[in-house]
Amino acid sequence: MSMYPQSIQKLIEKFSKFPTVGPRTAARFVFYLLQTPEKEIEKLADQISMLKKNIKLCSFCFNPFQEEGNLCPICSNTSRDRSLLCIVEKESDLEALEKIKKYAGLYFILGGTLPALRKEDVEKIRFKELQNRIKNPDAFNLFGANFKEIILATNPTPEGEATALYLERHLKEYNTKITKLARGLPIGGELEYADEETLSSSLESRK
Amino acid sequence: MSMYPQSIQKLIEKFSKFPTVGPRTAARFVFYLLQTPEKEIEKLADQISMLKKNIKLCSFCFNPFQEEGNLCPICSNTSRDRSLLCIVEKESDLEALEKIKKYAGLYFILGGTLPALRKEDVEKIRFKELQNRIKNPDAFNLFGANFKEIILATNPTPEGEATALYLERHLKEYNTKITKLARGLPIGGELEYADEETLSSSLESRK
């Protein structure tokens, strides 16, 4: 039971819901704010309160964006390859792929993973939305798209792999080529500690 | 260079200033907020903006509090022992000591540590404030206080130790007994890996 005053305690509870934040870190956030000038705090509160008003989700890929229109800058960019669709778990994965500047196709943000294949889990990710967009991209303002390859770019974690497996099975019906990011030894890795799948893939894809 | 929209990018920068938060975690915070219902977000923005309006700092010990008056509940509690003053680095250290329910004296929150003993460092902590309060507690609304023991409860980290050393030297003139928290083996520790000071203290204070 904490002895902090109520206004502090309530804000600690709010910050504790932020991803990766426990009550101790949340308390540090509040004490940091207590030492921050009033003006700065007002700005922060303002930006938080305006965030959802300023930001829209792309009507095709669910990428958050700020520009005019219904499509994000990637989806509305007609010089990108509209025959390629890369499915990622979340926004920061999309950004990681954009940063390497090797991919010129489109994306779809699934909004999560399937820890298990229960029906209620499937409803938490944007799987129906994905199906609708693959079937009829025009209906979501992405005119002229016709996907010839769907890249499953979920993370190679257990949840990501389970999600990829689910997608693979249920996207078969669209008769589109489905690929997955290659497994391999990462920079800094060691053969001796690599799992067999990683090492096999690393050997087979050698070049 | 990030490709996030400006409203997101600016909020990432704000959250990156929070203690322990880097740009990746800050991004996760923003995406978390984007998925949070508008109502919840409004509440959060409100609580942040009201925080400093609701919370005062105790005129004696600098503990944040919400009640009426100038003194926090600890300082205004006349049943506490006003001959004991425990100096802590920060608010969460005060709370850690209150939780064990073994200390009934007063506190003073220093607001930081001295990484080095330069003059500009000393000005960043509340050292002058501490001197004034020890000399004349009545002037800060703490009537009848007369400190017979000052407990230096800074952390046993290098910065905390340097701070304790500085305080010890500069509080001597008040002719008050100055003590420090005992060093010892913590729960879960091992003799073999303990430093010599910790082990010596653990042996000498055996009981």
Place this chain on the structure above:
Amino acid sequence: MSMYPQSIQKLIEKFSKFPTVGPRTAARFVFYLLQTPEKEIEKLADQISMLKKNIKLCSFCFNPFQEEGNLCPICSNTSRDRSLLCIVEKESDLEALEKIKKYAGLYFILGGTLPALRKEDVEKIRFKELQNRIKNPDAFNLFGANFKEIILATNPTPEGEATALYLERHLKEYNTKITKLARGLPIGGELEYADEETLSSSLESRK
């Protein structure tokens, strides 16, 4: 299933039994030996094979030693305080305490801890031996000893604490003062993360 040759595989198995060593590290040990000059290897094999021939266990405290006689240098040193007995789990704990040069009494090496209080566990540590030595030190060549304080210096781990509890209960009958190493904040620790017992002890033993 490994493909290493049998001589290597068998030595890997032997090294895998060493404390903290898994099969991978054990393999690295063997490859290290394969690259070591024959002469060096012979020396190592020799030293290993002579170890138990060169080393005796002290007839009183079970400390390994090499000198003449039945008692180790600590037990045979008549200038040490024979009214103090410090019980440690293992040899390296004794050495840790000797290093701080603050303790001039005698030791007893228990040879393990009690993970649980089953009879078969108690038989694995030197508890009967301890009882016999407290009752009649003369019978173990420690003439003139008369213990006025028994220091339980097991580690503050769950196993060490359980062992201390067992010893405390079962050594009561000798009507000797029984003490334990003090708990406290170790160097590098922080108030905020300390458990309550550690912090309480640290506060109570302040000086």
Place this chain on the structure above:
Amino acid sequence: MSMYPQSIQKLIEKFSKFPTVGPRTAARFVFYLLQTPEKEIEKLADQISMLKKNIKLCSFCFNPFQEEGNLCPICSNTSRDRSLLCIVEKESDLEALEKIKKYAGLYFILGGTLPALRKEDVEKIRFKELQNRIKNPDAFNLFGANFKEIILATNPTPEGEATALYLERHLKEYNTKITKLARGLPIGGELEYADEETLSSSLESRK
């Protein structure tokens, strides 16, 4: 300065030279041996002393082996593909690759890496030996070998990469195809934390 008896201290020093072993772990090894039955210890000393007598290094690939002849079981196995040569840093890397059962060519154990490209570093690895074996495998009992692909399977660590770079440059003259293990996302990895090379390679090698 340790107080352990000389026989113990000397063995601690020997074990401290083992890879990954510091003085504390080395001490634990010795105390483990002191508690091991004499018979077991004799066996260990024996196995250590016989190790280099039982084990030969393959005259072609330097893999340690125990069988008759000059070639290890891999090199003497005529059903393996003698047009493929895979260069690894050390024995355990060879074993890691054998375990996945996807590679049927030959190996060469370099015996180390090049932390920097100084001449004395190059002399510490088996680079001349490698050149001789590529030029004329017959001279090393590997009849009928004719390498059409050399796979650089050094680790993707900075040292391994520097070594691969050196090998690539200096093996060019043999006009053999030179390949490297593919980089990619390992099992358990995450897009967001992958370096750009890893992610690019993972995307390009998708399938």
